Amino acid sequence: MKDDQKNFLLFAVIAALLLFAWPAIMHWFFPQQQAASTQMVNGKQVAKPGATPGIDSPAALRDRAIVLADGPRIAIETPSLKGSINLKGARIDDLVLLGYAETTAKNSPPIRLLSPSGAQGAYFAQFGWQGAGVQAPDQNTVWQASGTKLTPTTPVTLTSKTATGQVFRIDLSVDQDYMFTIRQTVANVGQAPVSVTPFALVSRAERSKDVDQWAAHVGPIAVAQGAAKYINWGDIESTPTQLSTTGGWVGYSDHYWLTALVPDQRVPVSLQQRGTAKQTYQADYSLAEPLNLAPGKQVSYSSRFFAGAKEVKQLEAYQSKLGIVQFDRAIDWGWFGMIEQPIFYYLDWLFRLVGNFGVAIILLTITIRGLLFPIAHKQFESMARMRVIQPKMKALQERYKDDKQRQQQEIMKLYKEEKVNPLAGCLPILLQIPIMFALYKVLLLTIEMRHQPFVFWIRDLSAPDPATILNLFGYLHFTPPSFPAIGVIPVLLGVSMYFQMKFNPAPMDEVQKQVFAIMPWMLMFLMAPFAVGLQVYWITSNVITILQQQWLYSRHPVLKQSMKKEAPAK
Known part of the structure; x- marks a missing residue:
């Protein structure tokens, strides 16, 4: 009888520890629980209130509407996206996802993914050049646009001419879903040869509100040398992560959303993730070798930018059709991927x-x-x-x-x-x-x-x-x-x-x-x-x-x- 009492006492202690330690155990070993999108009030269900340029650091924050009205813009309209491109700096910095709402309420606003510099939660993509012997456009350059609206059927060209005699052009197009295609061209109309390197960056003013977990990655992400790298926020605040690769991509993963810079998969590039002690972050890439341009010549470089939802089939379609290396790894399937993916497809x-x-x-x-x-x-x-x-x-x-x-x-x-x-x-x-x-x-x-x-x-x-x-x-x-x-x-x-x-x-x-x-x-x-x-x-x-x-x-x-x-x- 005494042994039975001891065994039961031991079980009771273990059960109590398990009950009270369970939240901490879940926090480490299981993906972050999504908060309920509704709550019960008086028995009724209601929605809950829901080597590139340096890291962007605006002096003060302003209302998003004021920032958006600050400079010239061209609209973005697709079946999946709505927003605008800032002609000052050639930034894609205003984007909402039309197919996804913040809560389950009927009047819930759509998910906002990108916001301009100077607004709360600034998050944007920028494309440009660095070079020797050339004055390249920068974040203060105001580009000239060939149209007023970017849609799947109406691409837009941005143009800028510099004092050193080069003409820079960015041809932008977008598909029906979440993929932008960017063709960067520079024409040397000057009298001397120049050396230029196209780059692209994604700047993020703060960490994701989603929590990074042992089994569900949220934060900086990159694919280099055929392998996915799930990077911790804190790691890049002190030491930048630099990866050389041919084929791959770099960006930021939230629980359900993704931004990804996709360089030409055939050209060697240097991917980089870096941050600051103020918890501002930047993902970028630049070519491993500069492009030399003689007088009277021009050169172009094509890349892509993904900004949208991590839909399984869509990611896999981009991977197969566009040849983007391991693009499906934007979803951190983890150890049980061989079980999870068949379950997903059958359940879907x-x-x-x-x-x-x-x-x-x-x-x-x-x-x-x-x-x-x-x-x-x-x-x-x-x-x-x-x-x-x-x-x-x-x-x-x-x-x-x-x-x-x-x-x-x-x-x-x-x-x-x-x-x-x-x-x-x-x-x-x-x-x-x-x-x-x-x-x-x-x-x-x-x-x-x-x-x-x-x-x-x-x-x-x-x-x-x-x-x-x-x-x-x-x-x-x-x-x-x-x-x-x-x-x-x-x-x-x-x-x-x-x-x-x-x-x-x-x-x-x-x-x-x-x-x-x-x-x-x-x-x-x-x-x-x-x-x-x-x-x-x-x-x-x-x-x-x-x-x-x-x-x-x-x-x-x-x-x-x-x-x-x-x-x-x-």
Whole structure:
């Protein structure tokens, strides 16, 4: 009895540590939980209030509208983007993503990706030249534009002539989605040869508001020498990261959004990521070798600039059609990429088939459990054999209760004689762990799941359940901390786990019985901050398990009879 009390006390301590340490564990080892995009107020669901030039450092911040009205601009209009280009400095510095809103509210504004220098959250791209013996345009140069609007069918040319006799031109075009094509040309109409180097940069005045995680990168990113480099913000504040490569790209990754400078994939370049102690950052590239230009000659260099959403299929299409090396690595799939990507494509196909992402997750769960059913069948067969030999095991435990080593030897001998594998029941659980983690990352990392509704109050399957029970669905005017904020869906998860465990044969050890009794309610709290879509997967899996158990009990009567015999003792 004393041993049982010690074991239970040890379990209680471990359970308490797990409960209170779980937020810190999640912060390190799991992708950052997306905050619920809605909240419950008085029982109603409402939206929440949502070697290149030096790093840009404006003297003071002004209102964005004032900054945008400061100088001449040309508009950007595509089916996916809306914004403008600043003719002063030839900067793409004003861009919103028309297909994505900040919240699930009907009147929510679109996601703003780029903002001009001098405004809050300045974030922009610039293209230019450096050179010897030449006065190249700079951030104060006002370019002349060939048109007033950049669209997929109307490209625009920017022109500037310098005092040293060179004519600089930037030909800009954009596709239907998120890719700009930039052709930089310089014509030497002077009397002396010049040496020029085209460059491009992305300047960012502050870190992303999304949190960088061990399993979900947010921050500086680059692809060089065929490998993706996920770089920490702090690392480049003290020491710039410089990478030489032929083929690759450099930019910044948010949770769902990306900016990327894509140089000519056939020309050697030097990629660079750098920052300052004030947490301002710049990604840029320049050619490894300058371009020498004789009098009367001209030279051109083409590159691309991506600014938009990290849509899986779109990134892969750019990678294959434009030959951009490892462009799909903008999404940090991580170790389980070989599982995550098939799950994403199957889930996306189901969604397009049924039109509801929650239903698609349920169908995915049915598919996975169907594939694992042969293993589950073997698990139950092993459980049935274990139940048959339990009287013999109890006899051995009683006979050798003072000799634990001999007891284990005799039990292992019994397993061998009866052809029982005590670990067979663990296999389905072990197989589900990478599947659960992969689905979790798919729901959190891929933008295709963002703001997808299910039923009733569930308007975003990639966020936690907003219907918090502890404040009576918003009727009590306080917001509980994220850890104990239990929603309706987590409660359903706990209930389904409870009934699933009730159908399992009770373990012989009393401490194990206590552990299994409390586990469903621990999981209810631990899973509450996770995406609702993952909880829908788990609840569906538990319901399917219960149905499978009912059918398998009918196939293995000895297991059912054993449970009935144990029932009165509970």
